[in-house]
Amino acid sequence: MILHSIGTIAPGQDGAIWGGFLFRFHSRGNCTVYTLADVTTPYATFRLPEGLIPHSNAVVFGSEYAQPGDEFPLLYSNIYNNYSQADDRLEGVCLVYRLVRENTTFSATLAQRITVGFADKKGLWRSESQEDRRPYGNFVIDRENGKYYAFTMMDQASSTRVFAFDLPRLTDGERVVLQETHILDRFDVPYSHFIQGACFHDGCIYSVEGFKGGKGAENPPALRIIDTVTREQKACLYFETCGVDTEPELIDVYDGTIYFSDAPGRLYRLEL
Numbered sequence: 001m002i003l004h005s006i007g008t009i010a011p012g013q014d015g016a017i018w019g020g021f022l023f024r025f026h027s028r029g030n031c032t033v034y035t036l037a038d039v040t041t042p043y044a045t046f047r048l049p050e051g052l053i054p055h056s057n058a059v060v061f062g063s064e065y066a067q068p069g070d071e072f073p074l075l076y077s078n079i080y081n082n083y084s085q086a087d088d089r090l091e092g093v094c095l096v097y098r099l100v101r102e103n104t105t106f107s108a109t110l111a112q113r114i115t116v117g118f119a120d121k122k123g124l125w126r127s128e129s130q131e132d133r134r135p136y137g138n139f140v141i142d143r144e145n146g147k148y149y150a151f152t153m154m155d156q157a158s159s160t161r162v163f164a165f166d167l168p169r170l171t172d173g174e175r176v177v178l179q180e181t182h183i184l185d186r187f188d189v190p191y192s193h194f195i196q197g198a199c200f201h202d203g204c205i206y207s208v209e210g211f212k213g214g215k216g217a218e219n220p221p222a223l224r225i226i227d228t229v230t231r232e233q234k235a236c237l238y239f240e241t242c243g244v245d246t247e248p249e250l251i252d253v254y255d256g257t258i259y260f261s262d263a264p265g266r267l268y269r270l271e272l
Helices: none
Strands: 002-008 015-018 021-025 030-035 044-047 059-061 075-078 093-102 105-116 138-142 147-154 159-166 175-178 185-190 195-201 204-209 222-227 232-238 248-254 257-262 266-271
Touching: 015 248, 044 105, 059 138, 059 195, 075 138, 138 195, 138 204, 147 195, 147 204, 159 222, 185 222, 185 232, 204 248, 222 248
Parallel strands: 015 059, 105 175, 195 248
Antiparallel strands: 002 266, 015 021, 021 030, 030 044, 059 075, 075 093, 093 105, 138 147, 147 159, 159 185, 195 204, 204 222, 222 232, 248 257, 257 266
């Protein structure tokens, strides 16, 4: 793995790329937009609508457009741990947005809410007999095959569990609950140490992980590549070998190029 530095963007969580625009989200609903032609200067900023605010631990573009002629397909961003202290922690919830651009002004409206309906079930989404550190779940989308993948850390088994579903459509309603009967596939791969950003590319989930960073960290920054066809982990690559020991956040693949950013905002082109 080789990292090529290409600039510095806003700090934050995950993000996604579409149409030459890079979207970098903050955990409280703010987004800074860049063009890939100039990643050093913000092109625009906007904020997700009031109400539920996603942590944006994982952010991806889907395949469906809210309206004919829209510039961007639907954008998916997960709640993750933003409501970890609330009575309803909203585990397994992903919010879906319609993005609209008018010149340099972006706006977002909530289009759908997708919930894993068994996120409280022990032995399936949760460990059988102990509390998991992060039972909130990440999500990616296989645009080509219309699949929605949810995956979560299973502490007791020291594994990461992956679930496959058909990607919900807007015609399925404003609120979609995915139940056990909707599971198309389920498999376990090696444990992810604090899942961060994620994307889907060429049949694989690209998932970055790590917590707080620093040399010799207990949960070092890494990239796991999970093959959804063979249902196995293809690789686990550590960013420290490239001189990066900060918490990883953003990853996406655009026009065959892998883009990666850490929490402070250093942006790289990643070569495998």
